[in-house]
Every structure is written in structure tokens, then in C-alpha cells.
Amino acid sequence: MNKIDVCVSPALYSLHHNPESVVVVVDILRATSAICAAFMNGVKHIIPIGTIDEARACKEKGYMVAAERDGLVLDFADFGNSPFNFTPERVAGRDIVYSTTNGTQAIQMASGAHHVVVGAYFNISALARWIVAQKRDVVILCAGWKNRFSLEDTLYAGALAHQLIGSGAFETICDATNAALDLWQVAHHDLQNYVLKAAQKARLAKHGLDDVIDYCHTPDLSNIIPLLDGERLVPVEA
Amino acid sequence: MNKIDVCVSPALYSLHHNPESVVVVVDILRATSAICAAFMNGVKHIIPIGTIDEARACKEKGYMVAAERDGLVLDFADFGNSPFNFTPERVAGRDIVYSTTNGTQAIQMASGAHHVVVGAYFNISALARWIVAQKRDVVILCAGWKNRFSLEDTLYAGALAHQLIGSGAFETICDATNAALDLWQVAHHDLQNYVLKAAQKARLAKHGLDDVIDYCHTPDLSNIIPLLDGERLVPVEA
Known part of the structure; x- marks a missing residue:
């Protein structure tokens, strides 16, 4: 049996790091939902970038850049963090540099794991199938909000853990996983x-950005797993 | 209305620190249960100590010392971390130096708050009354296990938050509090x-120490709130 760990904050990731594991990065509202939407809509690669300075430098080199902080689009960026921004017209066949408040840093942080993939409701069942096929322990890394515990990310961790345990190939002795389940x-x-009681709902509503919440909780729109390959995310079908 | 925050790991405490707040430190299995049991049984003061070296130095100065790491009594200590150790015969009228794997460090970490108190099921309703009377925001700091999320501490945070919200004087916008509730x-x-599914149950059982689990989840045996006063915990009746 393989094991499931849930890490409820990037600040705790060092406690869960396992170089042999698959890490699933989760930032449901909205970074990892947006990344999965972009791949659904035909993006070629996504290059996750941590800092604003790096994102600006990529823009100056000619990349299309999606970048936001605290829900607001950075002035030099082409667009921000809503899954609705990543339309086929904009993204199909292109490489996009992507930098957000929480999610893209979490992807970089996990890069020492055996595989790093991106999870959202959009690809949850495909992701569960793909993880089961890897036959490795899994760490579900909740990006949270500025290192705080996030209700919507922890819930997703519970949803994914539920599918993994249902496969018969996984078990858990991790308290955060049991809480999430x-x-x-x-x-x-x-x-x-x-x-709707999640703190992130109120943060998004302040900028009129909470229209994505229902969409970001829609399961199984995609069979594509965004997989970290070097410094970029590439699509894998599952 | 005052606010409730739940901090699920000492490693996240800096995100929740508020110098005007009351901090409740929680380590149900077993440090804060043992501290509350000691005050029920007449201890005069408890001096929480972080490091093993400090605890040893206190023993050499003549203090009675309770000290453990990972559930095992340190060789120089008088006894360890089980609430059953703090009998009236041993502790009544005495000062005890106390050092544990997780709980006593969390008490020291919170010492910049307006008040730091110790919570357990033993004193939960008295503690809720006392907190309501302070008319301040509250942070419930789960000691966890080596900075990991702990099921039993988070559950207690939910139990205490439930009483505080029931008083009508508290509300929350904190995701960890909503999850705990x-x-x-x-x-x-x-x-x-x-x-019984908590990871700490398995850790304690390995050393035959899981006999305290039922007892540590017994509510309302005491009206005493251990309150940090300088470097020692003193009893306050509520």
C-alpha cells in the first residue's frame, strides 16, 4: 500500500518532503484551476515563476505572461489568474509564463519530489487514476493563502484522498489527511x-472575482495532468 | 464581536500572532492535559521549559522536573508527561519544571500575546467562560507533533470555538477555525x-502510553485556568 500525506501549508512542506513521492500542488481558487483550464484549452507549456521580477523579465523577453498578486493583475502582465482568462483563442499552442500569490511558489517548492503535478476539480478523476498508476507515495500540497490553512484546498485534498483510498492502493496515517477526508x-x-464560507471567497468578492467559485468546483472536465518537467509544466493524458 | 483564529501548527504561529489577543495553547495528548491535571491536584506553579539542557539545569538546582521527549521520560527527570503522574501526593503545594516534545515550546512561543492560557478538555467550559470575560480576540494554538497538524488538538480547537461562538460574543472568518468546527x-x-485514528494514538501505543486517551478527553473536571505569568503558569479560578 502507498501512503497519502496532506500538507496544509507550504510553510510545513519540509515536514512532508519525500524525494520518492508524487506531489500534487493544489490552489483551487485560483492558480491550479487556471493552469488546468489552460491545458484544457490547448496551452503548450506553462512556466511557473515565483517572483514578480522574474515574471517582468519574461515579459520583456517576449513571453505571454499571466501574473497577479492578491487577485489583481500586475500592470505589465497580459492577464491575471482567473481560469476564464485562459481561453483557447489566447492560449492554444502557446507557452505562458505564470506567476501568482501562492500557487506557483508551491510548485517550485515541490520540485525536489519524484514527480510534481497540478490538481484541480477539473482533472480530479484523471489525476487519481494517474497517481495510482505511479505506485508511489503521494503528498497533496495545499498552496493556501500566504501560508495560512485554506478550507477549499484542504477540501480538495480530502476529495482526492477519498478517490485514492477508494482505489484500494492507498492508505493514510496522516492526521491532516484524515481531517481532510x-x-x-x-x-x-x-x-x-x-x-462560500472560505476566507478566499471574501477576498475574491472584494475585487468582484468570486464569479469563478462554482466553475472551479466542477469535476472531471479534463483528462490532462499538468506535469512539471524541468522548469515548465507539460500536459500528460491520463 | 471578537474573533477566533485557529493556528494548526506552531510553525504557522507568526501568521496568527496578535499582541492584543488571548492565546490558548493546546496539546491534548498530553502536555496541556497534564498541566491542567497538575493544577487540579494542587500544584502551586508550573515552569514551562523548552530545552532539555534547561530542564537538566533546573533539576540540578533542586526543582522537581517533569520532562519527556517522544513520550519517554528523560533520565534525569522525576517523572514524565502522563497526566496520571501529577498526583496530589507528588505535586500539591509544589513548583514543577516541565518540558515536553511540543507543548511547552508552544507556550513559550506565545508569550508575546496579551494573555497565554492552557487548555484541555478538563477545563474547557471554565476556559470558555474566562475567555468570554476577557473581551479580546482569541488564538487557539495547536501544539501538534513536531510542527505537524494534529487531529486531536484541532478537534479540541473546534470544541472550544463551538462554545465561544455559542456565547454570542465571538465569530470567525478563519478557515482553520471553520474546519475545526x-x-x-x-x-x-x-x-x-x-x-483513536489520530497518529498520536499509535505513537503513544508504541510505548504502552495510550491508556490516557479516554481520560484526556473527559470534559469539565476543573475550573482552573493555568495562566502564564512571567515565566511560570499560575492557577486562576473561572
């Missing part, structure tokens, strides 16, 4: 309503 | 069985 049991009957 | 709703009907 129980939260998923509480929330899954009425997920869209449940997540 | 929902976990408490899942677990409270059958708490003693629920906590």
Missing part, C-alpha cells in the same frame, strides 16, 4: 454552497 | 472512538 464527507453533498 | 461536529458524538 472528514471535511470532504461533510461538504461534498453541497460543495458549491459549503465553500 | 466541522470536525468537532463530526466527532463529538463519539469522541473517544473518533480520536
Whole structure:
């Protein structure tokens, strides 16, 4: 049996790091949902970038750049962090540099793992199948918000752990995983309503950006797993 | 309305620190349960100490010392971390130096808050009354295990938050608090069985120390709040 760990904040990742594991990075509202949407819509590669300075330098080199902080598009960027921005017209066949408040840093942080992939509801069942096929322990890394615990990311961790345990190939002795599984049991009957109490809903609403919440909780729109390959995310079908 | 924050790991405390707040330190299995048991049994003061070297130095100065790491009593200590050790015969009227794997460090970490108090099921309702009377925001700091998320500490945070919100004087916009409240709703009907899946149960069982789990989840045996006063914990009646 392989093991599931849930890491509820990037600040705790060193406690969960395992160079032999698959790490799933999760930032449901909105970075990893946007990345999965971009691949659904035909993006070729996404290059996750941590700092604003690096993102600006990429723009100056001619890349298309998606970059936001605290929900607001940076002035030099082509567009921001909403999954709705990554339309086929804009992204199909292109490479995009992407930098966000929480999610892209978490991807870079996990780069010492055996595989790093990006999770969202959009690809959850495909992702579970792909992880089972790897036959490795998995760490679900919740990007959270500025290192704080995030309800919507932890819930997703519970949803994914539920599928993994359901496969019969995984078990857990991790308290955060057990908590996430129980939260998923509480929330899954009425997920869209449940997540309205998440602090991120209020943060997004302040800028009129909470229109994505329902969409970002829609399962199984895609079979594409964004996989970190060197410094870029590439699409893998599952 | 005052606010409730739950901090699920000492490694995240800097995100929750508020010099005007009351901090409740929680390490149900077993440090804060043992501290509350000691005050129930008449201890005069408890001096929380972080490092093993400091604890040894206190022993050499003639203090009674309770000290453990990973559930095992340190060789120079008088006894370890089980609430059963703090009997009236041993502790009544005495000062005790106390050092544990997780809990005592968390108490020291929080010492910049307006008040630092120690929470356990033993004093939960008295503690809720006392906190309401302070008319301040509260941070519930889960000591966890070596900075990992702990199921039993987070559940207690949910139980205490439930009482505080029930008083009508508190609200929360904190995701970890909302998660803890929902976990408490899942677990409270059958708490003693629920906590058997906590990782700390397995750690304690390895050393035959899991006999305290039921006792440590017994509510309202005491009206004493251990309050940090300088470098020592003193009893306050509530």
C-alpha cells in the first residue's frame, strides 16, 4: 500500500518532503484551476515563476505572461489568474509564463519530489487514476493563502484522498489527511454552497472575482495532468 | 464581536500572532492535559521549559522536573508527561519544571500575546467562560507533533470555538477555525472512538502510553485556568 500525506501549508512542506513521492500542488481558487483550464484549452507549456521580477523579465523577453498578486493583475502582465482568462483563442499552442500569490511558489517548492503535478476539480478523476498508476507515495500540497490553512484546498485534498483510498492502493496515517477526508464527507453533498464560507471567497468578492467559485468546483472536465518537467509544466493524458 | 483564529501548527504561529489577543495553547495528548491535571491536584506553579539542557539545569538546582521527549521520560527527570503522574501526593503545594516534545515550546512561543492560557478538555467550559470575560480576540494554538497538524488538538480547537461562538460574543472568518468546527461536529458524538485514528494514538501505543486517551478527553473536571505569568503558569479560578 502507498501512503497519502496532506500538507496544509507550504510553510510545513519540509515536514512532508519525500524525494520518492508524487506531489500534487493544489490552489483551487485560483492558480491550479487556471493552469488546468489552460491545458484544457490547448496551452503548450506553462512556466511557473515565483517572483514578480522574474515574471517582468519574461515579459520583456517576449513571453505571454499571466501574473497577479492578491487577485489583481500586475500592470505589465497580459492577464491575471482567473481560469476564464485562459481561453483557447489566447492560449492554444502557446507557452505562458505564470506567476501568482501562492500557487506557483508551491510548485517550485515541490520540485525536489519524484514527480510534481497540478490538481484541480477539473482533472480530479484523471489525476487519481494517474497517481495510482505511479505506485508511489503521494503528498497533496495545499498552496493556501500566504501560508495560512485554506478550507477549499484542504477540501480538495480530502476529495482526492477519498478517490485514492477508494482505489484500494492507498492508505493514510496522516492526521491532516484524515481531517481532510472528514471535511470532504461533510461538504461534498453541497460543495458549491459549503465553500462560500472560505476566507478566499471574501477576498475574491472584494475585487468582484468570486464569479469563478462554482466553475472551479466542477469535476472531471479534463483528462490532462499538468506535469512539471524541468522548469515548465507539460500536459500528460491520463 | 471578537474573533477566533485557529493556528494548526506552531510553525504557522507568526501568521496568527496578535499582541492584543488571548492565546490558548493546546496539546491534548498530553502536555496541556497534564498541566491542567497538575493544577487540579494542587500544584502551586508550573515552569514551562523548552530545552532539555534547561530542564537538566533546573533539576540540578533542586526543582522537581517533569520532562519527556517522544513520550519517554528523560533520565534525569522525576517523572514524565502522563497526566496520571501529577498526583496530589507528588505535586500539591509544589513548583514543577516541565518540558515536553511540543507543548511547552508552544507556550513559550506565545508569550508575546496579551494573555497565554492552557487548555484541555478538563477545563474547557471554565476556559470558555474566562475567555468570554476577557473581551479580546482569541488564538487557539495547536501544539501538534513536531510542527505537524494534529487531529486531536484541532478537534479540541473546534470544541472550544463551538462554545465561544455559542456565547454570542465571538465569530470567525478563519478557515482553520471553520474546519475545526466541522470536525468537532463530526466527532463529538463519539469522541473517544473518533480520536483513536489520530497518529498520536499509535505513537503513544508504541510505548504502552495510550491508556490516557479516554481520560484526556473527559470534559469539565476543573475550573482552573493555568495562566502564564512571567515565566511560570499560575492557577486562576473561572
